[in-house]
Amino acid sequence: MKVLVTGVKGQLGHDCVNELTKRNHEIIGVDIEEMDITDAASVDKVLRDAAPDAVIHCAAWTAVDAAEDEENREKVRLVNAVGTENIARVCRELNCKMMYISTDYVFDGQGTEPWQPDCKDYKPLNVYGATKLDGELAVSRNLDKYYIVRIAWVFGKNGKNFIKTMLNLGKNHDTIRVVNDQIGTPTYTYDLARLLVDMVETEKYGYYHATNEGGYISWYDFTKEIFRQAAELGHKEYTEDRVHVIPVTTEEYGVSKAVRPVNSRLDKSKLTENGFELLPTWQDALHRYLLELEF
Ligand SMILES: NC(=O)c1ccc[n+]([C@@H]2O[C@H](COP(=O)([O-])OP(=O)(O)OC[C@H]3O[C@@H](n4cnc5c(N)ncnc54)[C@H](OP(=O)(O)O)[C@@H]3O)[C@@H](O)[C@H]2O)c1
Secondary structure: OEEEEEOOOOHHHHHHHHHHHHOOOEEEEEOOOOOOOOOHHHHHHHHHHHOOOEEEEOOOOOOOOHHHOOOOHHHHHHHHHHHHHHHHHHHHHHOOEEEEEEEHHHOOOOOOOOEOOOOOOOOOOOHHHHHHHHHHHHHHHHOOOEEEEEEOOEEOOOOOOHHHHHHHHHHHOOEEEEEOOOEEOOEEHHHHHHHHHHHHOOOOOEEEEOOOEOOOEEHHHHHHHHHHHHHHOOOHHHOOOOOEEEEEOHHHHOOOOOOOOOEOOEOOHHHHHOOOOOOOEHHHHHHHHHHHOOO
16 A cells, blocks of 8 residues: 655654554655645645555644744644645545544543544634644545544654653652643554554544553653653662652643643544554553663
8 A cells, every 4th residue: 555644754653654664555754844734736746746545644733832822823723724624635636545643632621531532522622622623624524535533642752742851850850740630541653653554454434532551540640650660770860769749730730821631531442343453551652662762
C-alpha cells in the first residue's frame, strides 16, 4: 500500500513512518517544508503527484496554550481546520482513505464517565479543541472512507511532551506541584503507530479512541511513576527524598491560558470489538520510553 504521512517531523508522524517502513509499505513522508497543509494548491499538487492509497494526517498546531493568544488564533484555525479540509477534499477526488488524528478536547471534559468514540456531544473548551473538532467535521463531511482516531496525553521520542518536561523540572527543583484532578491515560506514539497502521490496512472506517492500557490516572500519578522508574534506572536525582511531588487541584495550580478538561477518559472497547489489538500498558510504555530517551 502507498501511504502519505503528514507531520513526519512531529512525535506521531515520525513513528508512523517507522512502522510503515517495517511493514514494507511505500511511504511518502511530508512536513511543512514539502507540503504546507494551509496551502490548498500545495496540498493538491503533492497528493496528486503521490497518488497514495491512504493518508495518515498527523500534522497539527499542538501548542494548546499558545493557541489561545489572539495573534495565533487564525493560524491555528488555518492549520487544524482549513489544512485538514484541504487534505480531505483531495482524498475525496483521489478516492483515497484518510486517517485523522484527533483529541478528547472535542468534548467538554466534565464528569467521570469515559467518552465513547461515537458520542456527538461536542463542546470544546479551548481554541485547540474547537479547531480540531472543525478538522473532524471537515473529514466526515467530505469523505466516506475515513478513520477519526482520538488520542490523549501523547508522548514520543521526536518532540516536546509531559515526560520530558517533568524530567527537566525534576532535575532542577526539589519540589514540584502537579495537578491530580485531571484524569486520563497516556499514549506512546511508538505503540499507537502500530495500531494506526493495523487500522489503515483494513476497511474498518469510523471513529475510534486509542491510548495505552493500564488504567485512568492523574498527571500527579503519572509524574510519580516517571520519577520512580527514572530512579530505578539509576537516575538518583529523581528519588523521593530528592524531589517531592505535591498533588494540587487545577484551581490550586493556577491559571493556564487554555481551559483543560478534567475528564480525558477515553473508552477503547470499540477497538476490541473490531478485532484490533490494544496497546500495552502505559507503565510498560513508559519503561521502554525511558530506556530510549537520553536524559
Ligand atoms: N500531543 C498531544 O498531547 C496530543 C493529544 C491529542 C491529540 N494529538 C494530535 O495528535 C497528532 C500528532 O501530534 P504530535 O504530538 O505528534 O504533534 P507534533 O509533535 O506537534 O507534530 C506536528 C507536526 O505538524 C507540523 N505542522 C504544523 N503546521 C503545519 C503546516 N501548516 N503544514 C504541515 N505541517 C505542519 C509541525 O511542524 P512545526 O513543529 O514546524 O510546527 C510538526 O512537525 C496531532 O493531530 C495532534 O493534534 C496530540
